[in-house]
Amino acid sequence: GESVGLHLPTLSVQEGDNSIINCAYSNSASDYFIWYKQESGKGPQFIIDIRSNMDKRQGQRVTVLLNKTVKHLSLQIAATQPGDSAVYFCAENRPGAGNMLTFGGGTRLMVKP
Amino acid sequence: KAGVTQTPRYLIKTRGQQVTLSCSPISGHRSVSWYQQTPGQGLQFLFEYFSETQRNKGNFPGRFSGRQFSNSRSEMNVSTLELGDSALYLCASSLGGAITEAFFGQGTRLTVV
Numbered sequence: 225g226e227s228v229g230l231h232l233p234t235l236s237v238q239e240g241d242n243s244i245i246n247c248a249y250s251n252s253a254s255d256y257f258i259w260y261k262q263e264s265g266k267g268p269q270f271i272i273d274i275r276s277n278m279d280k281r282q283g284q285r286v287t288v289l290l291n292k293t294v295k296h297l298s299l300q301i302a303a304t305q306p307g308d309s310a311v312y313f314c315a316e317n318r319p320g321a322g323n324m325l326t327f328g329g330g331t332r333l334m335v336k337p
Numbered sequence: 338k339a340g341v342t343q344t345p346r347y348l349i350k351t352r353g354q355q356v357t358l359s360c361s362p363i364s365g366h367r368s369v370s371w372y373q374q375t376p377g378q379g380l381q382f383l384f385e386y387f388s389e390t391q392r393n394k395g396n397f398p399g400r401f402s403g404r405q406f407s408n409s410r411s412e413m414n415v416s417t418l419e420l421g422d423s424a425l426y427l428c429a430s431s432l433g434g435a436i437t438e439a440f441f442g443q444g445t446r447l448t449v450v
Contacts, residue, residue: 256436258438258439260441265443266443266444267341267343267427267441267442267443267444268380268427268441269441270438270439270440270441273438313379313380315380317436321393321436322368322385322387322392322393322436323368323370323385323387323392323393323429323431323433323436323437323439324370324382324385324393324395325370325372325382325429325439326382327372327379327380327381328379329379330379
């Protein structure tokens with residue numbers, strides 16, 4: 225089936241810097257996107273979501289950008305902290321799929337103190 | 338408000354056995370989705386239950402089944418276990434109806450030996 229970027233790259237950043245995690249999705253019908261953070265031994269933790277009628281959404285220290293033209297999603301984390309170290313997943317949903325989410329492969333974020 | 342509760346946290350089973358995992362969603366949430374997470378395949382959707390009915394199903398064999406009770410609690414069952422079924426099984430809770438934020442439990446780590 226269609227997938228959202230199946231691989232696990234690693235992003236290493238210095239504490240205090242901004243982080244940008246990218247995600248490509250393949251289904252142009254997708255209209256809802258979520259970012260999750262998963263720490264070792266834990267379930268995915270909801271970070272922020274965005275619907276396709278928006279290009280940008282901001283939360284606390286996080287911003288999600290959606291570019292529907294190139295089917296690209298990004299998560300920006302401001303002033304990255306050691307506690308941000310985790311694997312980050314993007315997930316998408318499309319109309320008619322209920323609450324079914326299709327996940328990307330994830331990106332590991334490592335924050336150097 | 339209590340989060341999503343999955344039991345048990347850890348399980349070790351032998352090939353050929355069957356297993357039942359349980360998920361209690363957030364109070365008021367009517368949608369429960371199940372996912373399998375493995376290092377090789379990432380997070381893959383198993384099925385979603387909404388108001389006691391299976392609303393969506395992923396590409397897994399019939400050995401994987403589930404159900405939802407009137408109080409929205411859900412169980413999933415895997416029969417005739419195979420070594421490849423070893424994984425972290427995650428449950429996600431949503432309000433239901435149209436897609437909204439999905440909140441995950443800690444997961445059940447199943448090891449098949």
